Amino acid sequence: MGKQPEAGLENHVSGQSNKPLTAPAHALPWTTVAEELKTNTDIGLTGNETKSRLEEYGKNELGETGGVNPGKIMLRQIANAMTLVLIMAMAVSFGIRSWIEGGVIAGVIGINIVVGFIQEFQAEKTMDSLRSLSSPTANVVRDKQNVQVSTTEVVPGDMVELKTGDTIPADVRLVEAVNFETDEALLTGESLPVRKVSEDTFEADTGPGDRLNVAYSSSTVTKGRAVGIVFATGMFTEIGTIAAALRKKDSKVRPVKRKPDGSAKPHRYLQAGTLTVTDAIGTFLGVNVGTPLQKKLSRLAVLLFWIAVICAIIVLAANEFLDRQEVIIYAVATGLSMIPAALVVVLTITMAAGTKRMVERHVIVRNLKSLEALGAVTDICSDKTGTLTQGKMVAKKAWIPAKGTYTIGETNEPFNPTKGAVSHTEKEPRNMTEGEEEKGSDYAELLRDNEALSDYLKVASLANLAHVHQTDEGEWNARGDPTEIAIQVFSTRFHVNRRDSVAGDNPNWKLLAEFPFDSDVKKMSVIYKNPHENKMYAFTKGAVERVITSCSTYVSDPE
Structure with missing residues (x-):
């Protein structure tokens, strides 16, 4: 900043x-x-x-990010009531030379800290790398010259x-x-x-x-x-x-209650100070911050700690507070039995498993505790269309006059042309009802002796600036305008793809000129040469009324 x-x-x-x-x-x-x-x-x-x-x-720049801080991540794993109670229990166990019990608790604490630290550290490293995605340079005009400078300048x-x-x-x-x-x-x-x-x-x-x-x-x-x-x-x-x-954080200091004239009695300052200290302790223990589940667990840990102390005192009192080692071990063991040591590990591993599932859906989880908050959501109120979308589209229906409507089935991968079955009906979209189309049609079968569909796909693919391709890992990627990507994916379902048509040493089509979409013209056009026929073709797509007025002839239905 x-x-x-x-x-x-x-x-x-x-x-x-x-x-x-x-x-x-x-x-x-x-x-x-x-x-x-x-x-x-x-x-x-x-x-x-x-x-x-x-x-x-x-x-x-958007302020100082400070990078990844392993110390803070480690502190977050330790600074909660349940872990602190386990640490105290471990210390007491080692103090009375109960090595096995202390070792078990130490192992539980270690697993919890390691799993949580690794997950959050990896997430922070990923977030730190994502910050570098902003444009590193900008083209500006300075001293009558076009120069390229760092975005930060x-x-x-x-x-x-x-x-x-x-x-x-x-x-x-x-x-x-x-x-x-x-x-x-x-x-x-x-x-x-x-x-x-x-x-x-x-x-x-x-x-x-x-x-x-x-x-x-x-x-x-x-x-x-x-x-x-x-x-x-x-x-x-x-x-x-x-x-x-x-990034804005509320003040951690409780305000002093004052009279209308701005004055305050001494006990008001004491009250504000006491509440501030109480809030700080509660925040450190986690009893007044976090999600409902986190608060309940922290309060449970504090409650169990005091119950454990009371149980230990009762055992010592029953043995007349003798300081023999076996009496102390028995008292401490009774108290520790009240603390569910494995609960923390079970929760952490459960959250880590949930994080793994989220990563598979390309979601970065910076804090394991945020998963619990997400799981507690019952309703999401959004104030406008588009807020919760991926910015991706799927072409669901394509209508060719005199041929009918081609419909794509449900798919959750907008860029993948292999997902979603195709079906066909001779009706227009406006006359169709849900589920009326025929099921299970084959792409090759639909293209057989169907010149109208072939021409439609040719225009949809070539009069299109979007790129749809499959990576070496088998993942489908796309770049370009969302609308054009949807059209390009539709044509790719029938194995008609602009990238394949113009690639190679002997391409089927060679691009000669391109006229991008314009809000006044309301259409876009491209001119290609077919090297095999040595002919040039113009392909156009856009608003129906503009495309029709641009045509001098039409193809009649041979049937």
């Missing part, structure tokens, strides 16, 4: 710059933003201006150039946008890319998801190109605001 003042961050308003503008950036024309940030959009910032602003605003007022595939380095007020779309799922939860504009302005209280003239830090460019002015960096960006909220 560098030198960014915390006071300024506390008073920061969403959409504002590090140093507030006359209004949020999305509510001002880009010319006004450039003027207030003292930026010349033609030549960019000078070297001296950049250095000065870097010193004033600090580096463009981007400052408010920098002119940045963005293109497909870039990760946006900071919050940017767009100056120019050509077919420009960004993926903001990380910020807003919307699964579809958002199309951006540069000339429009919006009300000051417009939400982040509706500020179409702003590109946000950490979002990615899925289509087009743009030029913009950086107006917020580091913790002053929208993603920085979220990071600050997640």
